[in-house]
């Protein structure tokens with residue numbers, strides 16, 4: 170028997186058939202948690218493939234040259250890397266180990282890119298040896314890449330990361346990349362034959378914006394097209410523009426729920442009768458001198474424009490100077506468009522299941538349900554993960570046993586409360602029952618996971634899906650994933 174938790178203001182998550190199938194097979198869930206420990210992270214590969222296909226279809230409908238690189242930092246599982254290659258897309262790597270593992274799992278110079286924020290000599294050497302493009306961020310990296318390339322006697326394929334685009338008379342700040350105003354000068358002065366950096370082969374331009382604005386991406390893309398044209402005129406074989414990730418995804422079934430929740434959270438903070446969150450957490454909002462300040466400090470969980478339609482909005486933008494759309498400008502200039510989605514490729518891919526260990530009432534009379542799991546195992550930069558959880562009960566629920574609970578975690582911190590919202594359940598969970606948090610594959614599982622108290626890291630399970638009856642054996646420990 171499974172039920173969605175129903176807080177006062179519901180945020181009903183989008184779910185997939187595979188999740189419900191699992192909820193309906195409690196024996197399989199129990200087998201997995203008992204075998205692998207709590208919590209477990211389950212990854213459904215067909216959903217990942219579906220997301221890849223949907224991006225491909227968008228680019229193909231425009232007739233664009235393109236490549237898609239899955240930003241691995243959003244989830245560390247090897248099974249997803251293998252699936253990316255099987256789905257015909259590449260992987261964006263950001264560390265030595267990410268790159269090394271991807272190479273071992275079938276990656277190569279065509280389907281990998283190195284975008285690490287800090288690039289060590291070892292990373293650069295591995296990338297050059299294997300012919301993987303390196304996205305350069307600054308002059309020191311150029312110096313290091315040049316010297317490694319000389320030492321091993323092989324040119325480095327590089328792209329230049331740029332930032333500081335001007336959008337609506339405002340310069341978009343980023344700590345990453347070369348300034349958009351300087352990059353042409355820099356490349357033409359120092360890169361190429363008989364120049365300082367003669368071992369760097371410039372193949373592309375790269376940017377990644379911190380915001381989720383399609384307009385900023387369109388404007389930045391147009392500026393990048395001009396840069397590519399200029400560099401091509403100067404004889405550089407620049408062929409691609411990589412616009413990074415940050416493509417929105419949608420977590421919620423209904424826009425209305427999102428609006429109602431936001432309105433009521435604000436009202437509760439203003440009226441100071443916050444009955445929605447743990448210890449009146451404003452999730453970014455606060456009251457100062459009677460005025461509402463701050464903003465919701467979470468991911469924007471509802472997005473009407475997301476994934477494919479987000480890309481379409483970027484590409485359909487009209488460039489007033491040329492009278493052409495961004496897509497047409499790319500085609501006309503024969504530029505390959507690259508993207509590096511992380512989160513959005515993981516939409517509907519993952520789920521985290523944890524076991525109930527205890528129930529208690531705190532001094533305020535609130536029910537706390539202690540889970541064998543800690544806050545770092547479902548954490549992002551958001552103030553809260555705003556999706557209603559699912560409760561997997563062992564037995565039918567009688568009526569009129571509704572109870573409000575908070576789920577608490579294993580770290581000895583007051584703030585280890587897994588969801589900040591108060592959740593209403595049909596009845597108090599029993600010890601040994603399970604709670605499922607859906608759509609956690611993007612950033613929630615691994616990005617901030619720590620081993621405080623020497624807790625084991627959670628086990629990642631790879632589920633290939635199946636038409637047969639669901640069984641324990643269809644779930645493979647990610648540690649066991651190899652090339653074969």
Ligand SMILES: *Cc1c(COP(=O)(O)O)cnc(C)c1O
Nearest residue numbers: 240377413414415509510511512
């Ligand atoms: C984080 C990052 C991505 C992925 O971003 P998402 O929001 O997960 O799509 C892609 N490229 C670069 C350079 C990044 O830093």
